[in-house]
Amino acid sequence: VSRAHRLPTALLAALATTLIAPSASAQAPSFLSEVDRNQVAPGEVFTYEVTLNVADNRVESYRPPDFKGFKVVEGSRDPNRQMHMQIGGGGTFIQNSLSWRYQLTPAAGQKNGVIAIGGARVQIDGREMRSNVVNIRVGGGAPPPPLAAGAVPAAPPAAAAGEAPPLSSAPAGSFIRVVADRPRVFVGQQVTVGWYLYLTQRPDKYETITEPRTDAFWTEEMPAANGQNRLSLTPEMVGGRLYQVGALFKKALFPLQPGRLTISPLEAETAQVDFFGSAMRSQRLKAEPTVIEALPLPKAGQPAGFEPSSVGKFTLEARADRSAVSVGEAVTLTVEIKGQGNIRNLRAPKLPALDGWKGYQPKETVTIDPGEPISGSKLVEYLLLPERAGTTMIPSFELPFFNPETQSYAVAKSEPLRLEVTPDASGRDHLAAGPAAGAPAAAAGAAVENVITAEIRPIRAHPAVSRDLGVTFYRSRFFLGILLIPPFGLALGSLAGRLRERLGQDTQRNRRRRVRQMVRQRLGAAEAHRQAGRASAFYIEIDRVVRDVLAARLRRPVAGLRMDELRELLLQRGMPAAEASRVIDELEACDLARFAPGTDDAGSPRMNNALERAGDLIVAIEKMPLRDEAPV
């Protein structure tokens, strides 16, 4: 039974234990022999393991197979024990798992062929059980060659992802083990390093404190069995002690420089937690620093154009998505590098300048297969645009590399490519002035075709740059302020109109306001006449202001009335007789002075007195209570 078949069996066993618990106690014991491979080369070490699954039966007298034809390199006397307990379903069910593990190698002088390893034996409740027979084919593979002095050692057989290579002895407590598949490599050659956690007790919590630093290496992460801070542990016997072993991570490292390159130690912490999740016992573990010796690449035989990152085994292929195109149609030229090595850091060969072609920045796509060793491919895609018709030969691409397996240099080459460019479908002529330098010459006598490809439209070469005023205005901080002007203006206008309307109404207050305004104007004009010595005009103003004030108070015109008629009217409206006489006297004095000019000089005291009297009289008329005109 190979290891590959073991997992489903174990899963089924676990399922049976977990789900069909009531019948688990009654389940028959199983006794299985397994190997990690069925074919081995002479001298190659393989693992043989016997597993016994029983309930609470009595187990005694275990006897391993005789291993005839094989040599036991390492073997465990005591089994590795595991107990699964399930509570529920009407009882407690227990299953014990015991396993014995052996490292075997074909015995010296053993001929090639199939050798059967007989079954192991054990007594269960007094009954003998025998495990299955396993057949091993010896031969068909080459044994690892002995190391030559100074040569780089080959990698040991790869362990499955996340599984540490076997360990013969171990320190007493928990520890971190660092495994490098090679201690010595060339610069740029891959060395695979794995970090494994060996614990004496299964922890509840794990945390990486310090990750190892690999500054002198180009690093590619490789899949490990565990994610960050999640451990999947498997039991393993080392030196007679049972450890819980978990793979932390694995890296493919490519030395960037020669010398002894150190990988700093990994530091981690494990802890047991109580019922509430608080750490009870924690333990810090630190790996030893790991030193990898990086050898310089040999100078002898190094080809021209070799890049130090080109270490591995590579093939190179160049292809175009079409071999014939029209002018203006794009061609994608793909250069693909495949192989083992540091593909990501590999520098792809450059495309030489092609006359009559326009090239754009290439696009690189890297695909990594994180197996052992790291392999993958790098695609470099060039977009080319032909500008002229004709034939173009793209020379072969070359990638010189160093193969660390053969310790020699080699060159990966692609085939040259031929591209035919035809005039575009529109059938327009070539450039009338003839092809540019280096362009394929037109056949003698043939019409020259001027091909104008679909291109972008030309720039706008106005003498001055135009500015988008709309956007500038809209994005300016004044925009909102300016928008507020019309509503505010309208509101103000409306307010002013209402005010004006209100002031225009014929109320007593408005009349008084208007009269006062008129009095101020008239008296101001009279004062100006007085200063200018215009006596006649002065008295006219005084006469007019007194009459206008009377008209406003009486609410009827008084301009055409004779003096006696005016006196009569004033008395009728309730003006005291003395005041009425005063008004008439003043008006008559004005008349007299108007028609007798020349007697008064500018600023004479008489005009001053007249002005003062008129002022007093107007105040008196304003304050006087006068009746409205009686209705007719």
Added chain:
Amino acid sequence: MSWTRPRAALVATGLALAVALAAGGVARADRRDEAWRRGNDAYLHGDYAGAVAAYQELDREGLVSADLYFNLGDAYYRQGKLGRAIWSFERAAALEPDDDDARYNLTQARKMADRRAHDKIEGADHDPIWMRIVTGLGPSTETWLFVAIYLAFFGALASRLLRRRAGEHTRALLGAAAAILGVVALLSGALLAGRALLDRVPFGVVLPDVVAVKEGADTNYRTSFELHAGLRVRLLEHDQEWLRIRLPNGLEGWVREQEIGAL
């Protein structure tokens, strides 16, 4: 009417300030035109890097011009920088959606970029209707349309207010005109408000050929996915030198600020 001395001094100061401002504006316009001509000259002589430098000078100065973005896009295209070319043409077309040249060049640049790499966004949502309506017209057209109708509306209202003694018929006509203009002003105002809202929902264009979109705002975060030049993305958040972007299908991630050209 006679002017007092302080009044005359105030008027003189105002005039001097106006002249100085006008002179400053003229000097700035001259400088812009000089950079513009320099850029055009460099472009026409095949010095695309020189053209880009001159146009960028104007762009940095805050000049908003569809012509400037158009020429800058041409210069980037000639340099083979398709992401930047697409960004520039997008800006030109956003300012003037009816600009056929800008639309044509944008299509050409996108075609060329798609030949290198094409980002197929699965499950992408379309832009909402309001966004499509708002971007149907250019911001400049929207601004002038709104301002004109807005002023006409207030003009009609003011006329009605001033013509108190006009006949009922005239006043009714003015009222109806004001009502219609008011409704149209509201609609055009909504369009402009939509534009302002759109400005608050910024978009950007991927500039380099390939951009690694990270899970967080740091180079050490895992790369979620890759994007290629010219893809239009929405900008959500800014954190120091990093921008959180969203794809049309809702996928989000962080990219470096300089890898995205804001629209």
